[in-house]
Amino acid sequence: MTRTKFRFYMLNGLYQSAVVFFIPYLVWQVGLAVASNGKGIESLVNFGTTIVVAAIFAANTYVGMNTH
Numbered sequence: 001m002t003r004t005k006f007r008f009y010m011l012n013g014l015y016q017s018a019v020v021f022f023i024p025y026l027v028w029q030v031g032l033a034v035a036s037n038g039k040g041i042e043s044l045v046n047f048g049t050t051i052v053v054a055a056i057f058a059a060n061t062y063v064g065m066n067t068h
Contacts, residue, residue, distance in 0.1 A: 016062070018056045 024047070033041040 016058050020058055021051060024050045024054060
């Protein structure tokens with residue numbers, strides 16, 4: 001692996017991490033998260049679950065797209 005590829009993958013990982021965290025964070029802050037029963041969802045556990053699901057989906061999609 002060349003240094004250029006390594007740097008590209010590192011910057012890509014930072015970019016994906018920022019997107020995976022900040023998009024749900026901004027949605028969580030701006031909008032009111034409400035469950036189907038009408039109660040608010042405001043716990044850190046629910047936010048963390050959202051981030052983890054997005055990260056797993058992004059990682060699997062990235063690997064799937066880069067498989068030859």
